[in-house]
Amino acid sequence: MPGPRDDPRVSTKRNRAITLMSLGHACVDVYQGAVAALVPYFVAERAYSHAAASGVVLAASLLSSVVQPLFGALTDRWAMPWLLPLSALTGGAGVALSGVMDSYALTLAVVAVSGIGVAAYHPEAARAARDAAHGSHTAMGWFSLGGNVGFALAPLLVAAVVATGGLGASPLLVVPAVVGAALCAAAVRSAGGRGAVAGQGVGAGPDDWASFLRLSGAIVCRSVVFVGLSAFVSLYIRQRTGGDDVAGTAALCVLYAGGAVGTVAGGRLADRYGRLAVVRHAYVLTVLAVAGVVLVPGPALYLFVALASAGLYVPFSLHITLGQDYLPGRTGTASGVTLGLTVSVGGLAAPVIGALADATSLRTALVPLIVLPALGRLLLCGLREPAQPGQGAPTPGSSGGRPRAKSV
Known part of the structure; x- marks a missing residue:
């Protein structure tokens, strides 16, 4: 049926x-x-x-x-x-x-x-x-x-x-x-005016605060990288390629346009392979892509900016649903933290990156952005796919994959 x-x-x-x-x-x-x-x-x-x-x-x-x-x-x-x-x-x-x-x-x-x-x-x-x-x-x-x-x-x-x-x-x-x-x-x-009943969430089972906090730590790492690139990639591209304002603006457009593709792709991939598998691979891609942005000279930088954008945006919506499922009794709180508080921490890091750039160079200031997604990937180790609405808890040893759902 x-x-x-x-x-x-x-x-x-x-x-x-x-x-x-x-x-x-x-x-x-x-x-x-x-x-x-x-x-x-x-x-x-x-x-x-x-x-x-x-x-x-x-x-x-x-x-x-x-x-x-x-x-x-x-x-x-x-x-x-x-x-x-x-x-x-x-x-x-x-x-x-x-x-x-x-x-x-x-x-x-x-x-x-x-x-x-x-x-x-x-x-x-x-x-x-x-x-x-x-x-x-x-x-x-x-x-x-x-x-x-x-x-x-x-x-x-x-x-x-x-x-x-x-x-x-x-x-x-x-x-x-x-x-x-x-x-x-x-x-x-x-939607029929539906809303969750007070005190209930989208899933079933107890709140898993330990997993939620580890996920939030990974999102903070992602946020710092995204804010750092958003704030400085335009200037950095001009410095590294010898281009003008158009070259810098083009890099910023690549960063945002790649995000549009990555956000939709993340949902489709998760429907097929499972959320955590997709998120973990995205963080690895981000490490390699940001390393390319910092280390590779010339026009090839645009390719690595696009790859960094994909790595940063593919897990974006998956962070939200994972957080909601780790805290099935507090989905509003989970949404507020994954969409709000963790992002503010990333924003607070931007002045630090700017100060380091003033003291050294912009390229040196961007080097820590290579390490942060690697740290985020480590925080994701050992996390298990939480139960989703209408599903029971995953069986031991399961990979977190799930049958593919119909697309919008």
């Missing part, structure tokens, strides 16, 4: 809900990238110092990352699908107001509000997406892809609005938030 994922009606409903949630995710995560994209305009129009501009970015990213697990804990107790459209609007409103505030303190305040909106969105969205995905890792890959696309599109959106109309045009940046709120509301309706 076919299971629920083999039912065409269930598959169609899942596809519709995941598509809406992925598009909504893109609209919300525009505001994760928009704050950094606004920095040059704050410097140019308001004469902010670099330290003051960095404070704006920190007000959004650090606060968002720290409070995200708190929202996760709340969603563990109560299903709050209404939080999705509300948080989308909050995230957009803060960024939209940042360009028309007449003081630095007010600018920090509204940007912080935007960060809180983004933080409120992710734990409930990740849990709702997992529920709508019916166990399909490919579906979760599409959901994660939406966020990556939104982040990558943020600089283009800011340039289109602010470069033409100045900071005074920033209220127009609220448009993606309005669209995202509508998409989130439609996704909730499409």
Whole structure:
């Protein structure tokens, strides 16, 4: 007898809900990238110092990352699908107001509000997406892809609005938030308004905190590498190839474009071979790729940037579902940590990399990024595939593989 994922009606409903949630995710995560994209305009129009501009970015990213697990804990107790459209609007409103505030303190305040909106969105969205995905890792890959696309599109959106109309045009940046709120509301309706009952999670069995903490440590290693490359790969490529700004921008585009492919590929590979096997191989690929970025000269650097992007993004959505399954009774908390807190640690490492580059060279400063994914791979040793919704615990000696699920 076919299971629920083999039912065409269930598959169609899942596809519709995941598509809406992925598009909504893109609209919300525009505001994760928009704050950094606004920095040059704050410097140019308001004469902010670099330290003051960095404070704006920190007000959004650090606060968002720290409070995200708190929202996760709340969603563990109560299903709050209404939080999705509300948080989308909050995230957009803060960024939209940042360009028309007449003081630095007010600018920090509204940007912080935007960060809180983004933080409120992710734990409930990740849990709702997992529920709508019916166990399909490919579906979760599409959901994660939406966020990556939104982040990558943020600089283009800011340039289109602010470069033409100045900071005074920033209220127009609220448009993606309005669209995202509508998409989130439609996704909730499409999924039947379902939410986990308070105190229950996506899986069954006790919380495995030891495995979850080891997984979180590996995600921190991944986050530091990603943030380090995102911040400095453009400048590094120009130094190593003798190219201009276009060469550096092209490298950054390769890093983000490869991520779009890697996120979807990770879900498909996990449906076929199992999550942990795919994540472990991705970390090994990242070691080799980052080594190539640091050590190989010339145009071949672009190939290694693309490989590094794949290695970093393939496990992205799998980290989320693994964390949820290691803490089946606290899936909101798991989502908040894997999507928020671990990312903030990566962000805090960027100034350290910059300081090391100032003291030595940018190439020397990037060398530790080779070691970190290797450390992450070591942390993953000994972890076992956790039970998933509708499945029992894996049998001893199992590889963690599972039958291939239908794709979105």
